[in-house]
Amino acid sequence: MGTDHFAHRWIRGGSSRARAATIDGLGLPALLLPPVNADQVLRGPYTAAGTVIRALTPGVLQRNEGLVRRYDIELLSCAPELESIVPNSRQTLTSMALPTERTRYYARLRTQRIAHGLVEFIRDGLPEGGGPHTLVLEHAGRAEHTDTEFMAAAVRRIDPARLTIVICTGDDQSPHPALLAVLTERAETLEVSPRIDPAGDPASDPASDPATVMERAAGYLRTECSSDDPVLRAGYAELDPVQRARLHDDRAAELMARDQQSLWFGAIPFHLERGTDRPRAAQVLYEAQDRAVVNGFYEAVVGYARRGLSLIDDPAPDHARWWRITSHLGLALSVLGRTDEAMHVYDDARLNSTDPKVHMAAAYSTAMLYTRHNQPGERDQNLAKAWLNSAIATASLIEKPSDRAFSSAFYRNGLALVEATLGRRDEALRLVDWCLDSLDRLLAPTEHLLHRCVLKNNRARVYVSLGRLDDALADYAVVIDNDPNHAEHYLERGNILRKLGRFGEALADYGTAQRLSPPFPEIYYNRGDLRLSQQDVTGALADFSYVIELSPDLVDAYVNRAGIYLNQGRLEAAQADAVTGLRIDPDNPYLLVVLGQVQAERGEVTLARLAYDQALTLDREMLPALVGRAGLAYDAGEFDSALVDLSLAVELEPADALIRYNRAFVYQERGRWDEALADLEIAAGRAVDDPEIAAARDLCRAKAGAGAGAGAGAGAGAGAGAA
Numbered sequence: 001m002g003t004d005h006f007a008h009r010w011i012r013g014g015s016s017r018a019r020a021a022t023i024d025g026l027g028l029p030a031l032l033l034p035p036v037n038a039d040q041v042l043r044g045p046y047t048a049a050g051t052v053i054r055a056l057t058p059g060v061l062q063r064n065e066g067l068v069r070r071y072d073i074e075l076l077s078c079a080p081e082l083e084s085i086v087p088n089s090r091q092t093l094t095s096m097a098l099p100t101e102r103t104r105y106y107a108r109l110r111t112q113r114i115a116h117g118l119v120e121f122i123r124d125g126l127p128e129g130g131g132p133h134t135l136v137l138e139h140a141g142r143a144e145h146t147d148t149e150f151m152a153a154a155v156r157r158i159d160p161a162r163l164t165i166v167i168c169t170g171d172d173q174s175p176h177p178a179l180l181a182v183l184t185e186r187a188e189t190l191e192v193s194p195r196i197d198p199a200g201d202p203a204s205d206p207a208s209d210p211a212t213v214m215e216r217a218a219g220y221l222r223t224e225c226s227s228d229d230p231v232l233r234a235g236y237a238e239l240d241p242v243q244r245a246r247l248h249d250d251r252a253a254e255l256m257a258r259d260q261q262s263l264w265f266g267a268i269p270f271h272l273e274r275g276t277d278r279p280r281a282a283q284v285l286y287e288a289q290d291r292a293v294v295n296g297f298y299e300a301v302v303g304y305a306r307r308g309l310s311l312i313d314d315p316a317p318d319h320a321r322w323w324r325i326t327s328h329l330g331l332a333l334s335v336l337g338r339t340d341e342a343m344h345v346y347d348d349a350r351l352n353s354t355d356p357k358v359h360m361a362a363a364y365s366t367a368m369l370y371t372r373h374n375q376p377g378e379r380d381q382n383l384a385k386a387w388l389n390s391a392i393a394t395a396s397l398i399e400k401p402s403d404r405a406f407s408s409a410f411y412r413n414g415l416a417l418v419e420a421t422l423g424r425r426d427e428a429l430r431l432v433d434w435c436l437d438s439l440d441r442l443l444a445p446t447e448h449l450l451h452r453c454v455l456k457n458n459r460a461r462v463y464v465s466l467g468r469l470d471d472a473l474a475d476y477a478v479v480i481d482n483d484p485n486h487a488e489h490y491l492e493r494g495n496i497l498r499k500l501g502r503f504g505e506a507l508a509d510y511g512t513a514q515r516l517s518p519p520f521p522e523i524y525y526n527r528g529d530l531r532l533s534q535q536d537v538t539g540a541l542a543d544f545s546y547v548i549e550l551s552p553d554l555v556d557a558y559v560n561r562a563g564i565y566l567n568q569g570r571l572e573a574a575q576a577d578a579v580t581g582l583r584i585d586p587d588n589p590y591l592l593v594v595l596g597q598v599q600a601e602r603g604e605v606t607l608a609r610l611a612y613d614q615a616l617t618l619d620r621e622m623l624p625a626l627v628g629r630a631g632l633a634y635d636a637g638e639f640d641s642a643l644v645d646l647s648l649a650v651e652l653e654p655a656d657a658l659i660r661y662n663r664a665f666v667y668q669e670r671g672r673w674d675e676a677l678a679d680l681e682i683a684a685g686r687a688v689d690d691p692e693i694a695a696a697r698d699l700c701r702a703k704a705g706a707g708a709g710a711g712a713g714a715g716a717g718a719g720a721g722a723a
Contacts, residue, residue, distance in 0.1 A: 005159045005290070006161040006164065007160050007164070007188045008025075008160050008166070008167070008183075008186055008188070009026070009028075009165075009167070009188050009189075009190060009419040010167045010168075010183045010189045010190070011166060011168045011169075011192060012170075012189065012190070012191060012192065013169075013171050013191050013192040014170070014193060015170070015229075016044065016138060016168070016170065016229075017227050018193075019138070019170075019192050022190060022192050024226070027162055028134040029131060029132040029133050029134045029648065030429040032056075032131055032163065033052065033055045033056075033135070034135040035046050035137075035138050036051045036052060036135070036138065037051075037139055038138060038147050038151070039143070040142060040144035040266060041224050041226055041267060041270050042224050042263075042266045042267055043262040043263060043265055043266035043267065044144060044147075044265030044266040044288060044292075044300060045078070045144050045146040045147070045292060046077070046078030046144070046146045046147055046150065047143065047147055047266060048137050048140075048147045049078045049146070049149065049150040050262055052122065053082070053118065053121070053122075054133065056125055057079070057082055057085070060121070060325065061085060063125075064148035067121060067124055068086055068123075068431045069089065070186060070619055071518075072088055072089055072090065073088070073090055073114070073117070073517075073518055073686070074114045074117035074118050074518050076117060076207070077095060077114050078087050078114070078425050079262065080151075080262060081261055090485045090516055091484045091485060092483055093449060093450040093486065094106060094483075094486065095295075099290065100451070101449075102293075102294075103410060103450055104451075104454050105293065105331065105335070106295070106452060107296065107335075108335050108562055109632075111145070111149055111297060112149050112153075112349065113517065114146070115146070115149040115150040115549050116152045116153050117518040118150055118153075119150070119220050119622040120157075120519065122154070122675070123157070123158050123162070123163070126162060126163060126245065127641045132162055132163065132164065133163050133164070134163070134165075134166060135154075135163055135164070135165050135166065136166045137151060137165065137166065139170065139173065139226060140168060140173070140175055141170065141172075141174050142173055142226070143170040143176075144300060145176070145297075145302075146299075146300070148175070148178065148179050150177045150178040151165075151167060152176075152181075155167065155179075155182050155183060155208055156182050156552075157549060159623050165187075167179075167183060167187065171289065172230055175594075212235070213239065215689050216232050216234065216235020216525045217232075217233055217235040217236040217238070217243075217247060218247060219232045219235070219586055220232035220233060220235060220236040221236070221248065221271070221554040224271075236595070237577065245274060245275050245276050246275075246276070248271040248273075248274040249272075249275040251267075251273070252267075252271035252272050254266050255267050256268060257436055258525070265292075266292065267306075267308070268284060269284045269285045269288055273285070273307065273311065274376045278311045279414050281311055282308050282311040282318075282321060282325075285308035285325075287308050287326055288300075288304050289305055289308065289328055290324075293328050293331070293332070293458045298336050299336070301331070302329060302331035302332050302338075302355075305325050305326070305328055305329035308325045309322070309326065309329070309547055315337065315353065317606070322352075322401045323353065323355070324356075325360055326345060326348070327349075327365070330345040330346055330362075333480055334368060334369060334373040335373070337373065339369050339374045339476030342365070343366065343369060346362040346366050346694055350362055356397065356490040357392050359390075359394060360390075360391045360395055360411075361391075363388070363390040363391040363394070364391040364410075364411055364414055367383075367384040367385070367391070367418070368384075368414065369384075370383045370384035371414075371417060372417070381418050381421055381422050383413065384657065385418050388411055388414050388415045389420065391414075392411045392412060392415070395407035395408045395411055396408065402442055402443055402447070405438050405439060406439070406443070406444035406448055408435075408438065408568055409434075409435035409436075409438050409439050409451070409455070412434060412435050413435050413451075413454070414579040416429075416431035416435075416458065416706040417458070418681055419431065420461075420462060420465065420531055425466050428462050429459065429462045429463075429466070431587075432459040432462060433459070436452065436459070439455075441454055450483075453478075453482050453483050456479050457475070457476075457492075460473075460475035460479070460492070460496075463475065464496060469496050469500055472496055473493065473496055476492065478695040484515070485516050487512075487513040487516040487517035487520060488513070489513045490509040490510070491509070491513045491523050491526065493509050494507075494508075494513065498526075498530055503530060503533075506530060506597060507527065507530060510526060510530070521547045521551040524543045524544075524546050524547045524550070525547045525554070525557060527539075528542075528557075528560065530538045531543060532560065532564070534653070537564055537568075538670075540560070541564050544561040545558050545561060548561065555584050555585045555588055556583045556592065558577045558580060559591055559594070560589045561577050562574045562591065565577065565596065566594060566598065569600055571598050571602065574597075574598050575598045577591075577594070578591045578592075578595040578598065582595070589615040589616075589618040590613070590622075592611045592615035593611070593615050593622060593624045593625045594610070594617065595611045596609075596610075596611030596628050597624070597628055599611060605636070608632060609629060611631070612625045612628050612629040616629070621647055621648075623652055623653060623659075626645040626646070626648055626649040626652075627645070627646070627649055627659060630642040630643075630649070631662075633645065634662075634669075639666050639669045639670055640670075642716060643666045643667070644662065646659060647663065648678075650663060655698060656684055657682075657683040657686040657690070657693060658687075660679040660683040661679070661680065662685045663679050664683070664696065667679065668671075668700065673700065674704055676704070677700045677701060677704045680693065680696055680700050682695060683697070684697045
């Protein structure tokens with residue numbers, strides 16, 4: 001991009017010292033806060049975002065308490081230390097469930113939603129009237145996945161005239177591909193030549209005495225080993241392994257004394273791993289992993305699990321911890337779509353354990369790969385059912401009745417999913433009913449409340465597939481009563497209410513879902529679609545635009561917004577959306593139709609016809625393309641071609657008054673008055689309040705009665721325009 005003063009920057013290469021000097025020479029606005037180190041070793045997930053949020057929130061709380069309340073989920077997800085001043089008002093059964101009762105986990109895309117919420121909080125929480133600011137994020141190439149999503153969203157969505165974001169990466173760092181794509185498109189790139197500051201060249205300042213070596217090594221550890229200062233690194237490298245381990249122990253103890261939660265997800269386990277207490281390190285890594293599971297930080301779960309397992313030399317003596325780490329690893333890999341790796345995890349579990357609970361859980365998880373997580377071509381419902389039957393058989397041997405009831409219900413719920421996928425909805429319903437009845441009989445009312453809600457939610461979905469919408473609503477009423485802050489319940493109920501024509505209630509549920517969730521594109525898309533159907537064009541346009549801001553690769557949002565722009569006569573905007581959407585999905589017939597309609601309006605007949613032809617090649621029954629191409633043919637005097645397209649359109653939509661109105665004029669051009677009159681009679685019956693159709697019918701009656709054989713006269717223009 002150009003060298004506009006107000007542009008985000010990507011400073012890459014060289015040392016952090018050299019990058020800082022480069023930034024100082026750019027004349028950027030004042031720093032919002034000191035440069036932020038994004039290296040995940042410091043605090044794990046949201047290392048960078050959490051640092052920014054911890055610094056800004058107290059001031060925002062004084063200026064705009066409502067903004068803090070609106071984004072409390074996002075703030076506490078990235079900076080748990082804020083819980084003393086930011087109460088979490090939107091807890092769900094999922095977030096509060098005990099480890100033994102977790103049967104529902106957050107979606108993989110939740111971290112993207114959190115990232116957008118953080119960006120909006122920072123954007124809207126900037127001090128007013130203080131001029132533009134700069135935010136420097138250093139070591140971005142070492143950032144954890146959650147921070148990568150945050151940085152990409154910030155660069156894409158924040159106006160650099162208000163907050164210039166400077167992303168810094170060293171020679172040994174490569175940004176995540178998603179962040180790289182945004183930086184390439186939205187930031188000015190500045191290369192820093194590799195260099196070593198003479199004052200920091202270890203060759204020019206050798207460390208000979210042990211005290212100096214120790215001082216430099218300790219300085220390196222105080223950066224959590226994230227510094228690229230060669231002097232500090234050299235001092236650390238010169239220590240013998242025993243000295244290094246002791247320094248890591250000391251640094252871990254120092255950080256533990258600070259009582260900052262997020263340090264337990266980054267620097268503390270990092271130092272413990274390199275210290276002398278491997279079991280303690282494994283336990284802390286498991287605790288960090290468990291927190292990541294609860295919050296849906298699945299990339300972090302994988303990292304913690306791999307590190308934790310590397311500290312367990314033999315699963316047998318530490319079986320319980322080994323299985324907790326392993327099961328979470330398999331779950332995270334499954335959710336991330338890394339199903340081959342997940343299968344290896346479950347195979348290894350079967351290989352290394354004779355515990356029936358391990359085999360039971362691994363069987364269920366393997367079934368979920370085959371029924372849900374694998375790519376469609378690699379799914380196998382029969383294999384899924386076989387693995388579930390194995391889990392159910394093992395569960396039947398559990399001695400304690402309440403545990404046996406829960407496990408049996410849990411695995412039969414999985415079997416219900418398989419049956420529903422196979423189209424056996426009645427059998428799926430029978431299984432879910434059995435699960436609920438069993439839990440009601442054998443458990444106390446408050447036991448496993450989360451899983452009972454999951455079962456009722458699943459039963460509601462089966463009811464929807466069976467067309468039993470009122471029964472589905474009854475289940476959602478119970479689920480929402482027990483779990484009132486879970487946004488997706490309202491989204492799903494809103495979809496049912498829309499099907500029932502209860503549009504006001506559906507809109508209310510969509511609004512509640514939006515309030516309870518970090519920015520969630522699907523909610524806004526569904527509301528926009530409903531608003532459009534109710535002629536609330538302004539509201540629909542706002543929703544689709546926000547969806548595109550959140551998820552710029554959601555093609556359906558471009559389709560709908562382009563259609564609105566086209567109807568408003570905003571041809572350039574409609575074309576821009578069509579072109580952007582076609583870059584993402586080149587074979588989208590709806591966007592090709594929009595493009596054709598824009599080109600037809602501009603008189604670009606050849607291009608418009610090509611767009612319509614391409615759309616119809618992809619979908620022979622694409623009605624707007626048939627009508628649009630017929631209009632071009634009519635205007636060109638190609639009446640037979642127009643008649644072919646319009647006749648197919650009538651077959652597809654025999655009750656559409658406008659299509660019959662258009663075909664009537666083509667019939668008139670061919671002298672086929674009786675057929676023209678038949679179309680106009682039907683059109684007038686369908687559009688009783690349309691004076692143009694009524695007038696055309698009356699004129700056609702007169703001409704048909706007189707046996708007219710002349711052209712359609714003035715009517716032809718109307719027909720062409722309508723087409």
